[in-house]
Amino acid sequence: MQTLFRRLRPVLAVTIFLAPLTLIGPAAFAQAAADADKNPATNADILLYRAIGSSYVCNARTAGVDFPKAVGIAAATYAQLINGRHGGFVASAGTEKLTTKQLFSGAEFQVITGAIQYCPKEVPADVKTKVEEALKKQQKAK
Numbered sequence: 001m002q003t004l005f006r007r008l009r010p011v012l013a014v015t016i017f018l019a020p021l022t023l024i025g026p027a028a029f030a031q032a033a034a035d036a037d038k039n040p041a042t043n044a045d046i047l048l049y050r051a052i053g054s055s056y057v058c059n060a061r062t063a064g065v066d067f068p069k070a071v072g073i074a075a076a077t078y079a080q081l082i083n084g085r086h087g088g089f090v091a092s093a094g095t096e097k098l099t100t101k102q103l104f105s106g107a108e109f110q111v112i113t114g115a116i117q118y119c120p121k122e123v124p125a126d127v128k129t130k131v132e133e134a135l136k137k138q139q140k141a142k
Helices: 002-035 043-062 067-086 100-118 125-141
Strands: none
Touching: 043 067, 043 100, 067 100, 100 125
């Protein structure tokens, strides 16, 4: 019995290693084909993703996770949602597909402003100051 197992072990190892790859390929092609049919993220979608990301930051900070790490994970998840569910399109950005960098930057700002709103004690003071300055500049530009 052990001899049979020893002979089959390399075959089983290769099979186990390659099995996930057979699932990834079709999913990637299906994702690319489905992107064309996706609707842009609406304001309601953005508010939902902002709330989810901000909630994550607040919970992670309460659990002792460093602020940059919590924001990074939340922003990456937010950007992945927009890419996956909406093909990288946001209604307020018009017909332009946003890059991953643009999505991440916007997500980061949304998540941080949400965290300031929902759990201000968990946001470092220097971050609050930078966000307030950015919001003032944004208001002056309008």
